[in-house]
Amino acid sequence: MIDFWLDLAAGILLVSGAALSVAAGVGLLRFPDPLVRLHAGTKPQIFGLALVIMAIALATREWSVMLTLAPVMVFQMLTQPIAAHMVGRASYRTGNYDPKLLIVDELAQDADRTESADDDED
Amino acid sequence: MSDILVPFAIAAAVLLAISAVLAVIRMVRGPSVLDRIMASDVVVTVLLLTMGVEMVIDANLRTLPVMLALAATASISTIAVARYASRRSAAQSSPSSPPEPPKEDA
Numbered sequence: 001m002i003d004f005w006l007d008l009a010a011g012i013l014l015v016s017g018a019a020l021s022v023a024a025g026v027g028l029l030r031f032p033d034p035l036v037r038l039h040a041g042t043k044p045q046i047f048g049l050a051l052v053i054m055a056i057a058l059a060t061r062e063w064s065v066m067l068t069l070a071p072v073m074v075f076q077m078l079t080q081p082i083a084a085h086m087v088g089r090a091s092y093r094t095g096n097y098d099p100k101l102l103i104v105d106e107l108a109q110d111a112d113r114t115e116s117a118d119d120d121e122d
Numbered sequence: 123m124s125d126i127l128v129p130f131a132i133a134a135a136v137l138l139a140i141s142a143v144l145a146v147i148r149m150v151r152g153p154s155v156l157d158r159i160m161a162s163d164v165v166v167t168v169l170l171l172t173m174g175v176e177m178v179i180d181a182n183l184r185t186l187p188v189m190l191a192l193a194a195t196a197s198i199s200t201i202a203v204a205r206y207a208s209r210r211s212a213a214q215s216s217p218s219s220p221p222e223p224p225k226e227d228a
Contacts, residue, residue, distance in 0.1 A: 003124065004124075004126060007124045007126045007127050008126055010130075011126065011129075011130025011131070012130065014127075014130050014131065014134040014174075014175055014178060015130050015133050017134070017171055017174075018134040018135075018138050018141070018175070019137055021137065021138060021141040021164070021167065021168050021171055022137045022138075022140055022141045022144075024145075024167075025141035025142070025144030025148075025164065026144060028144060028145055028148040028160070028161055029144050029148055034154065034157055037148075037160060038160060041160050041161070041163065041164045044141075044164070044167050044168075044171065045163070045164075045167045048167065049167070049171065049174075049193075052170075052171050052174035052175065055174065055175075056174055056177055056178055060183070068183075068186050068187075069186075071190055072186075072190050072193045075190065075193040076170075076193040079193070079194065079196070079198075080196075080197055082201060083163065083197035083200035083201050083204070086200065086201045086204035086205065086208075087156055087159065087160055087163075087200060089204070089208065090156055090204040090208035091154070091156045093208050094156070094207055094208065096154045096156055
């Protein structure tokens with residue numbers, strides 16, 4: 001009986017993770033500029049993967065599997081925010097965004113102040 | 123796999139296929155290189171999720187090391203392309219900096 005409910009929970013978690021990635025695909029297609037698309041595209045990278053990893057853990061029900069699943073999540077949480085930050089930074093610097101969509105542009109004030117300073121690219 | 127998982131597995135596979143197709147469409151149409159690399163990042167994520175769904179369906183653990191390696195190294199390409207795009211625009215649009223000899227970009 002407990003097996004039935006654990007498998008049911010695993011199935012629901014699998015479909016939830018897949019639905020998140022569909023949301024990312026639709027957002028990539030329909031959102032207007034790279035900064036907004038970044039918001040949609042990064043959702044399944046952490047939360048969708050977390051849901052699928054929980055589904056694997058519930059379906060296999062072994063502690064040894066958790067020892068390999070946990071580093072997958074840790075590596076993803078370490079590296080994906082860096083990649084998303086680099087894409088957002090590059091799209092701001094190259095002007096690949098719509099200024100009318102921004103409510104507050106706090107970076108522009110600092111950029112104006114340091115405009116004459118050297119751009120050290122780090 | 124138990125029988126209760128069959129409809130969930132089919133639904134998850136269909137949804138993942140749809141999202142991969144949507145990301146590839148954005149990769150083809152994307153106006154800037156940043157849109158394309160973002161879409162390719164989403165395709166890699168869909169690949170990771172597909173490996174997980176396949177492990178649950180087939181009740182094996184063979185692709186677990188592949189998931190580990192992919193999760194650790196997938197973002198390196200994104201970081202490299204983002205830095206390339208950022209640096210190229212800085213070289214084009216900064217008249218205040220001293221002129222550099224033109225470099226050969228591969």
